[in-house]
Amino acid sequence: MGSGSGVRARLSARAIVAVLARKGQEEVLAARLGLLDAPKRSGRDGVTALGIGPGRWLLLDPSADQLAGLTDLASLSDQSDGYAVFEVWGPSVRAALAKGVPLDLHPAVFTDSVAVTVIAHIGAIVWQSAADRFAIAVFRSYAGSFWHWLCASAAEFGLTVEEQP
Amino acid sequence: MSRLAEGGLIERRKALQFRFDGRTYRGFSGDTLASALLANDVVLVGRSFKYHRPRGIFTAGSDEPNALVELRRGARREPNTKATTVELFDGLEAWSQNRFPSRAFDLLSVNNLLSPFLTAGFYYKSFMWPSSWWEKVYEPWIRRAAGLGRASGEADPDTYEKAHAFCDVLVAGSGPAGLMAALSAGRAGARVILCEEDFLFGGRLLSETYAIADRPAANWAMNAVAELRSLSNVRLMPRTSLVAVYDGNGYAALERVGDHLAIPASHQPRQRLWKIVAGRAVIATGCHERLIAFGGNDVPGVMQASAIRTFLNRHAVVPGRSVSLFTATDNGWRTAADLARAGIGVAAVVDSRRHVNPALVAAARRTGARVFLDAQVVGVRGGKRVRSVEISTDGHNALTVPCDALGVSGGFNPALGLTSHLGARPRWSDAVSAYVPDALPPGMDVAGAARGIFSLSGCLADGARAGAEAGGRRTEVPVAEGECSDLEPFWRTKRSRGKAFVDLQNDVTEGDVIQAAREGFISGEHLKRYTTLGMATDQGKTGAIVGQMVLTALTGRAPEDVAPPIARPPAVPVAIGAYAGLHRGRDFRPTRLTAGHAWAVERGATFTETGQWLRAQWFAREGEKDWLETVSREAAHVRAAAGICDVSTLGKIDIQGRDAGIFLDRIYINSFSTLPVGKARYGVMLREDGFVMDDGTTSRLGEDRYFMTTTTANAGRVMQHLEFCHQVLWPELDVQMISVTEQWAQYAVAGPRSRDALRKVVDRAFDISDAAFPYMAAAGITVCGGIEARLFRISFSGELAYELAVPARYGDALIRRVMDTAADTGLAPYGTEALSVLRIEKGHPAGNELNGQTTAHDLGLGRLMSSKKDFIGRVLAGRQALTAPDRPSLAGFKPVERGKRMRGGAHFFVPGIRIEPDHVEGHMTSVCFSPALGHWIGLGLLKRGPERIGEHLRAYDPVRDEDFLVEVCSPIFVDPEGARLRV
């Protein structure tokens, strides 16, 4: 799409579990799993947790161990199939994303942030999976429309699609 | 050719060809269409709105009232385009507008002769006789005559984009003030955006012969821009107009990405709408030189004095061979000096002031110009171009001075529109005889001429100040050549000959203002609306204030006593396409596809929109003559064998927590805390006003866990409602919820052989026999060898039926597998239309019945309403009108003459009773052809419906010219005992 490859993208498959704190258990739960109760990336032991609301997180690729014994602390809900997660990077990634992402993605501003937001009328969760590399999760039914938006937005910079490793 | 041999900011090596009204001309890169036309001696550019008077070019910017053209051809035609803002490109084509048959000879210019009748408000007083002529004669005529250019009428072939930007300091305008503001903020490291609507940065500096720091001003500007460009924290946005200010430091800017090209570059939009959030904004948008009302001030060749300098200095274009100036400011004299320096004859300088800086006068005299102080231009001769001006020093006798252009400088209007977008009103400043910004919205500052500072050194210093205050740091202000910028307000020439316009584009004259005042339109806003003063595409930037001041004087008020009509967004007109961006046509809204979509496409499904979802409506087979045959076949097949339907779009909510049951009890009219684990129950929820909000089945998957389904249409609203109830009303409850609509692909498998079909995929460990898994059972199971799934024995069709959910990634594979393995059971896909047939046959309410106006009782669900608990809507459901016995309630209908096709939306009347509003008995909500019964059936809401079974009623449907008898019956057409469910 376009020429050059100012933007690169791939689809990334991840296990996602929503962890919703039981009433009054937010802090205990956060401490147990090493979570920040904030719109931030947090977590430990190889788990990435995305704060998506007060007392609400999405855990990426959690292990069974980590989820065990949370019964009284949290309600868990599998969301692995609920989202399509895109990863986008490249020299023009910010310019392309600016065409729909209503967030200040300046490197000094959007660092360990997680933002639940809306992109081109599609609800989305945005975070950085690595420096200058953005992950965007959209509900899976929207994946086609989201991809269409991404192609249109990145076209002028050249878009290269990478296979999943 | 009227091009100077040298000078100007044009690239003479880049010659460009363009066409205007079919003739080919040449210009240069760096020209605007206006400068290129003038360079080719094209002075007459179009005809005026009402009187069809010849018009030329009045300004050199986006405040242009006259030089409007149709730009480009075919689907790209843009009417009303200001020639002064069009950057010339090779191959450009433009046409004059509002003329018939031609620019030079326009038949409708008879309106000019009729002008005594066409004064302010004439429409309202006329065209009433005879009254029948209005629709047929007058109105069509008025409409044809109105408007200026012609829209293409074709879909816009170009694309548009929107984008977001964030900065600390947003600077609009790149004149001396804007550049200094950007420099002082940028040098301090702030994130700066500098947007400039022109294609070059520099503002007036590009048009003037000043010196700054001992360099020509334009060079200084280019150096400043180069420095800004070198700063990584500064973003320069040429061809970008700041168009609007919104709440919370939100700004909108329009970038013309491809308008300077014949067609936009590939993968580039034509325009991009920027939504900018800025900590601070500095509005440095300069000012507009205003006109003076005198007879003939619209003749082609009459121009702003400052526009003459732009054409001369920036574009190296000679606006006339012999130019006069009519000025109330020092600016007119400066124009004279620049003209003379370029070797152009200055015929006369007429100043309305008695006292003018003697140095200016002496300089003008040296050029050979005739100088008139305390004098006025009282008329202009010339039809299609100025031939001479008439000058009077005593208001009586006039002297004719031949010339072919007239520069006018009546003072300056700070370009402060953006400062009033949030409602702030400017104040009058006697010092500069103009309205200047007063209170400003939070975060906004104004600098330079936009703030009423009209000297170059003042603008530089003010820009530096504003930049520093916006978070920059003090920056050295370069020394600028001193500049004379005195002025005295001067609005109109008294006793002038001919029409004196105060709104050139809308053809509003001083006389119209006087008449409006006479007729009582003495508020400035009334004046505007009665005469259309300032309502044209230029929003009266150069003239409206003159009309307002005429009114102010007539009514004995002072400028400070009146508020000028408020400026509204956008600051310059913005294409509708730009506000829409990508979201047009098919991309208007995103499309949601279920996991089984690709499979349905392969099966030849026809799809229907349900909110943003696409759902398979039916699966036509070869040889079927219409959808009705297909749908009937699908529905009948479900009742005879088995069918499968994708119901993934239903809202699904995972509700957990110790208090989940209590929570649901308060949400639903019926009870859920008593629902055993492993069971599903149909539930109805009300809005707080007592009407039904939604329905669906909710299952209990564990002690603390429920799985709620909602209708597709209401999924979002229900989720929002639940969260309101939990977070706002009952935060003490331990309940957590999250939408799992997208997590699960869900299929309804229905029909007598549905169990057989399911057995092909359900893992053997799970017994789904009627005994082990009875009606309304719900369980987590596995399918296809260990894939987690959920099975619900619920039925919308009245048949033995299940809903099977699998994680969405398996949605596609599952349906393929079931279809393959269960082929011997006859399993066939069915779409939403057959789904609807099946539910109508069973009398289940759906969207047309859950229309927000029905109560649970209306739908025959009143018995579910628990009287043992409080729930949302219970109290107001008890209101008098909601419990009235004769409310229309759900009933079934069939045509008395069975072959008739019934229609949704028909109204019921008792036969023999007159058709009138008071006699309406109800209406038909849903209809279908029932394959089970072999005729059309319907559901409807009928007064006392259930009591009237057997009665014959008229189904009256005048919009489809139908009117026949129907019989009231039970809404359950098939298997009223529900035996088929429990096999």
Place this chain on the structure above:
Amino acid sequence: MRYSAYNLVAQALRCNRHWKPLWRDAAPRPAYDIVIVGGGGHGLATAYYLAKEHGLSNIAVIERSWIGSGNAGRNTTIIRSNYREPGNIPLYELSMKLWEGLEQELNYNVMVSQRGVCNLFHSDAQRDAYARRGNMMRIHGVDAELLDEAAVRRHAPFLDFDNARFPIRGGLLQKRGGTARHDAVVWGYARGASDLGVDIIQNCEVTGFTLTAGRITGVETTRGVIAAKKVGLAVAGNSSRLAAMAGFRLPIETCVLQAMVTEGIKPLIPGVITFGAGHFYISQSDKGGLVFGGDIDSYKSYAQRGNLPVIEDVCEGGMAIMPMLGRLRVLRQWAGNVDMTMDGSPIIDRAPVDGLYFNGGWCYGGFKATPASGFTFAHLIARDMPHASAAALRLDRFSTGHVIDENGQGAQANLH
């Protein structure tokens, strides 16, 4: 001064020097029989009909700013009577009939343009809902036609039938619907009322009420107390403020409604077209500008201006069905403060305070009602009895449940 062809010529020959003010710009007198608060279309029409139909004369209309400065002066001028609810249709149809004779009635050309209102539908369910509405209109004697896709193609061939996200399946057409020149309606009624002796008092804001024994005896204003035997409120978006002064609350929230106009162009579209799967409606003014709008800015506001998201939403809707709009430019955006009721329908009733009458809750659609609203409100004030055509528009319908909820949105003001 009566307008006639003769008069126009005579004036023109005398250089238009002898025109008279359309209405007297009156100063407040100490007392009136009836004071109408609000110099919008409804207030002025009420005064006009009080004088004309009920022979009353000692009447003042009090306007805080210039007449027509409220929603009357900023609406998208659509007139129609294509309602569905029996409580609404009679009022809007009475209005339509009054519109049809208004220029003769007022001897003022308010440029009623009956070029049709076409509501597009995009699904079978929507078609049935429009059929239901159309039938209800026909039952009330109102014209309505259900167009199929082919008929819509003939009516508006420029619509995007083939590339639409929500394909156009047909439309509900009311041919008698259309537009009228909003400002002229204000001026025409003002002139008519003034000629019948009504005082039109501008720049006079009502700041309170005077009460004796629970009964209204007058209004306090920025220009002094004005006594009145009866007071009628017709202040649209400001209804709740006035109600608060009189000590009661209304089922109303005031929201922003925006509108836009493009640069003037030659005739492009017939009548009014509304999009049924998004928020967009459009018509073309006599001057050539395309006047369009969509949804409200659903937050409460008295600020007469809105924000960008709604403008984007409206333009997206426009481009979804009329891609030929792309290059046409929005010239101006503005907004009004609309009095959204909890069921989306208006209220014409006695207020809970003796001597006080209430007219409001017009939401985004009261311009079309102007003549009938004035007519029926005048009837209510003069006779102390509701007019038959407005009988359902009661204030107590929210507590009794007799709500008139055209779209079944329920009791949330900004959803209507």
Place this chain on the structure above:
Amino acid sequence: MRITCPYCGERDSEEFSVQGEVAGPRPRPSDYGDADVKAFHAYVHLRANDFGLTREYWYHGNGCRRWLEVSRDTRNHAILGVAMASGAGRR
């Protein structure tokens, strides 16, 4: 309009939907008779609709999904405070 969500931070109002004025606590029904109807009628329908300071429920639906109570000035849209709505409508 920009709203500073206590959780998400400053966001455009596009991400939110507004329900309307904070109408006070939901009444506690007693016998579901006239008095209850009256109380619920006031709660569901009647609004101060203030000119000036108002409190509204906004839902951060395209964000953290929290209901917020936003204090705003209806004359100029100035936002004076945003808080989580938890418990505001409690009985």
